[in-house]
Amino acid sequence: MPSSSPTEASLKRIQRYVKKYWEKTGTSPHPQAEVTEAVVNGLASHMDELGRPLCPCNFYADKQAELAASRRWVCACDEMKQFKYCHCLLFVTPEGLPITEYLPEDHEGRQIYGVVKDPTPDKGREAK
Numbered sequence: 001m002p003s004s005s006p007t008e009a010s011l012k013r014i015q016r017y018v019k020k021y022w023e024k025t026g027t028s029p030h031p032q033a034e035v036t037e038a039v040v041n042g043l044a045s046h047m048d049e050l051g052r053p054l055c056p057c058n059f060y061a062d063k064q065a066e067l068a069a070s071r072r073w074v075c076a077c078d079e080m081k082q083f084k085y086c087h088c089l090l091f092v093t094p095e096g097l098p099i100t101e102y103l104p105e106d107h108e109g110r111q112i113y114g115v116v117k118d119p120t121p122d123k124g125r126e127a128k
């Protein structure tokens with residue numbers, strides 16, 4: 001996670017986006033508010049630093065190079081759009097679990113969490 005505090009403007013922007021994305025995808029906030037807060041702060045810090053909400057839960061050797069090469073980890077990332085899986089736990093089930101049912105069986109999300117069913121299968125997969 002980026003360590004600096006985000007600006008108020010970026011924080012507000014990310015908070016608005018996250019709220020809308022919960023609605024759009026039928027996912028929920030994590031029951032522990034501090035989990036959501038940490039990810040929102042990380043996304044907002046990346047907005048300040050990079051101008052894009054790069055996923056804060058990965059390690060990048062070079063963030064600029066990552067963004068130049070691909071948008072795959074710009075929130076909502078490809079995994080979220082395709083599989084409705086958020087490894088940051090920002091977009092989860094009401095119990096706070098990431099949805100894993102659409103992931104390939106050998107994906108680490110399946111290995112960690114097993115099969116977690118999507119409670120709202122009619123919503124939220126932009127790129128099936």
Ligand code: SF4
Nearest residue numbers: 055075077080086087
């Ligand atoms: S949707 Fe993807 S990019 Fe956004 S917080 Fe979750 S894992 Fe990170």
